[in-house]
Amino acid sequence: MIMVNPEKSQLYKIGAIARLTGITPVTIRMWQTRYDAVEPVRTEGKQRLYTENDLTKLILLKELTEQGDSIGMIASLSVDELEKRLNELEAKRGPKGNQSSQAPIKVAVLGYGIPQLSSTEVASHAAPLELVGQFNPENALSKDVKACEPDLLIFQIASLQPDSLDLIHQAIKQSEAIGACVVYAFGPKKVIRNLTTDTTLPLRAPINVQELTLAANHLVGSADRPQIDEEGGGKVQQRRYSDSQLWEIVNQPNAIKCECPQHLSHILFSLNNFEAYMKDCENRNTKDAEVHQYLHNVAAESRACLEKAMDKLVEHENLTFKSQ
Numbered sequence: 001m002i003m004v005n006p007e008k009s010q011l012y013k014i015g016a017i018a019r020l021t022g023i024t025p026v027t028i029r030m031w032q033t034r035y036d037a038v039e040p041v042r043t044e045g046k047q048r049l050y051t052e053n054d055l056t057k058l059i060l061l062k063e064l065t066e067q068g069d070s071i072g073m074i075a076s077l078s079v080d081e082l083e084k085r086l087n088e089l090e091a092k093r094g095p096k097g098n099q100s101s102q103a104p105i106k107v108a109v110l111g112y113g114i115p116q117l118s119s120t121e122v123a124s125h126a127a128p129l130e131l132v133g134q135f136n137p138e139n140a141l142s143k144d145v146k147a148c149e150p151d152l153l154i155f156q157i158a159s160l161q162p163d164s165l166d167l168i169h170q171a172i173k174q175s176e177a178i179g180a181c182v183v184y185a186f187g188p189k190k191v192i193r194n195l196t197t198d199t200t201l202p203l204r205a206p207i208n209v210q211e212l213t214l215a216a217n218h219l220v221g222s223a224d225r226p227q228i229d230e231e232g233g234g235k236v237q238q239r240r241y242s243d244s245q246l247w248e249i250v251n252q253p254n255a256i257k258c259e260c261p262q263h264l265s266h267i268l269f270s271l272n273n274f275e276a277y278m279k280d281c282e283n284r285n286t287k288d289a290e291v292h293q294y295l296h297n298v299a300a301e302s303r304a305c306l307e308k309a310m311d312k313l314v315e316h317e318n319l320t321f322k323s324q
Contacts, residue, residue: 011041011049016158019185021058022206028058035075037061053079056112060086104130105216108148108175110137111156111183114209127220129213140171152216153180160187160195160202168200179219183207240307241268249314261313268306275299 018025031037038054050058060082065071067089074082105127113134133148137155145153153171157164160182172180179199184192187202195202201215241249246265278296 010052010158011043012051012055012158013047013049014040016185017050017055017058020055020156020158020183020205021062022208023058023062031058031061031071031075035071037071037075052112057082059112059114064089104128105220106130106132106149106151107154107216108133108135108145108150108152108177109154109156110135110140110145110171111154114154114156114212127213127217129209129216137167140167141174145171146175148175150175150177152219153177154212154216155180155182155184156205157182157187158185160184160191162188162191165191165194168195172199181212181215181219183212239272239303241310243269243272249310261310261317264306264310264313268303268310271299271303271306275303 012020014025014028017023017028021028023031028038032040038050038057040048040050040054042048057079060079061071061074064074064082064086069085074085077085107129109131111134132150133145135142135145137157139145140153140155153168153175155168155171164182164187168180168182171177179201182195182200182202183205184202185205192202199219201219203212203215246268249261249265275296278292278299
């Protein structure tokens with residue numbers, strides 16, 4: 001068994017390997033002893049640890065065995081040979097019939113990589129992931145990451161620590177990505193809580209590509225939503241439907257059975273009144289002006305989003321208004 005200095009390379013205990021791969025410790029040990037699939041190293045303290053190469057190989061072995069390969073036939077293959085085998089299986093399978101029509105989300109992986117990241121079938125409403133680069137986490141601030149022009153970063157971190165936050169945020173800023181999915185094995189609750197934002201999302205390993213794809217879509221969707229100006233200085237969009245127009249919608253017959261235009265009109269009435277009420281409170285009560293201004297802006301942004309939905313219903317119903 002090889003002896004190594006743990007300070008010179010990234011090494012993992014079997015528990016971390018199990019969480020990152022989704023393979024039970026019992027199976028890992030069986031593949032190791034019966035098939036020589038991986039060879040753990042030993043530290044100077046005689047502790048058995050697994051390398052980055054072992055981690056990558058185990059992920060590939062799991063992927064191939066789930067597709068029908070016998071572990072006994074592929075355990076002795078190298079990482080390159082396993083990747084080639086995986087690509088051959090994908091080529092034989094051909095294009096999948098339920099591919100998304102969405103433009104792919106370009107991702108740069110900072111870690112050991114995720115097999116079949118770009119070829120996994122996703123629902124039609126979700127954008128698939130397109131791998132544009134793969135780097136070691138210590139190179140997260142490299143200009144090469146930015147050169148890939150990723151939409152999102154995917155960090156793969158065995159042990160999530162408080163100092164990980166700075167690296168993740170710096171990498172997002174340096175790469176000009178929208179945000180980052182952080183796949184981790186272990187980490188303090190406080191750090192995980194602080195990572196759960198509109199731009200970063202912690203995901204505990206093991207995680208399959210479908211789950212990762214949905215998480216990436218969530219982050220991209222968060223970036224596309226209208227932003228609320230928490231300082232109250234943002235421009236509030238003007239109303240697109242007057243009270244009289246909303247009343248006309250309420251009283252007009254509609255072609256669809258669920259009466260959506262009428263229901264949406266009532267919601268817009270409530271939002272319009274709440275928006276006006278917050279504006280009035282802002283003017284009358286200077287002590288709480290800041291919070292009322294914030295609530296006024298939230299109501300205005302919500303109203304603007306729902307007015308876009310009303311536009312579609314008005315077009316669908318061919319509604320016309322006497323009052324403009």
